[in-house]
Amino acid sequence: MADQANATVLIAGASGFAGALAARIIDRHPYFNLSAITSRSDAGKPLSELYPHHRVPLTLEELDLDRHGDVDAAIVAYPHGASAPLVAELLEGGVKVIDLSADFRLRDLATYEEYYVKHPHPELISEAVYGLPELYRAQIAETDLVAGPGCYPTAAILTLAPLARAGLLDDVVIDAKSGVSGAGRGATQKTHFVSVDENVTPYGVGTHRHAPEIDQELDAQGAKGIQVTFTPHLLPLDQGELVSCYVTPGSAEVDDIIELYEEAYAAEPFVDVVTRPPGVRDVRETNLCAINVQEDPRTGKILAFGAIDNLWKGTSSQAVQSLNLMFGRDETEGLL
Known part of the structure; x- marks a missing residue:
């Protein structure tokens, strides 16, 4: 894990709308440091080429946890079903995770599989806290896995x-x-x-x-x-x-x-x-x-x-609100 005053954050899936906005907010955050941004489809492109208005000065890379996994936290913006395996790997490495997919939102496995796909890691469902700070503030502050709500x-x-x-x-x-x-x-x-x-x-x-x-x-x-x-x-x-x-x-x-x-x-x-x-x-x-x-x-x-x-309260800025709580920060930090 990174040993420094500020916490390092990986954004996995940063070429999508939610991941790109999360990168923008983290890049300007007074406490979190944006460590890397990754993409499966747009590796090698500067994020500013895809989203000039976000003005994030990093280039998208192919995810490699040997290089990118030594972080304090990760925001995972992968599609439903594809997210859970990466979340499991990150948690195994001691990384705090906010997942923006639906993979950990629903507490009932059968309901998840009815509306989405067969769950790759159902054993993690009970570990996740639903990421609505107004309702689950105390639980978010204590967990390593937050399930970002749908918008x-x-x-x-x-x-x-x-x-x-x-x-x-x-x-x-x-x-x-x-x-x-x-x-x-x-x-x-x-x-x-x-x-x-x-x-x-x-x-x-x-x-x-x-x-x-x-x-x-x-x-x-x-x-x-x-x-x-x-x-x-x-x-x-x-x-x-x-x-x-x-x-x-x-x-x-x-x-x-x-x-x-x-x-x-x-x-x-x-x-x-x-x-x-x-x-x-x-x-x-x-x-x-x-x-x-x-x-x-x-x-x-x-x-x-x-x-x-x-894209903000419905997804990315709410994720940062939860991330603030997970690290004992004022939940408004970097969001006002």
């Missing part, structure tokens, strides 16, 4: 967690919308401009793999056995995400519910309870989640809106 679950869970804890989530519909970067660099490059521009399209209807992840975490917050109705939509934006959640809360008064949210997030540095429904521009390129809660007086439903930047 939709990040927004949805933060937007609904106070209601789940209060027992007010009997029925939930989540209408979610995201920019095209949420599909990843490879899928985005294959998406024809004319199919996205001036259009909005639902996808993964009734089958989206983030639904059981949302169910799992809302259940853990007190909404036992919940199954949300979740439908994502693709918007002609590069990044940004909005979830509109429709909840039947029983007899609870909206003023009490708003107070519930204000109390729940009063001390959270990256969650803002706001007075109007947020837009994605309100949180662009930040680690913030902006939440607004209102009542529909005609139906009695609670309308809860949450906005994040899917």
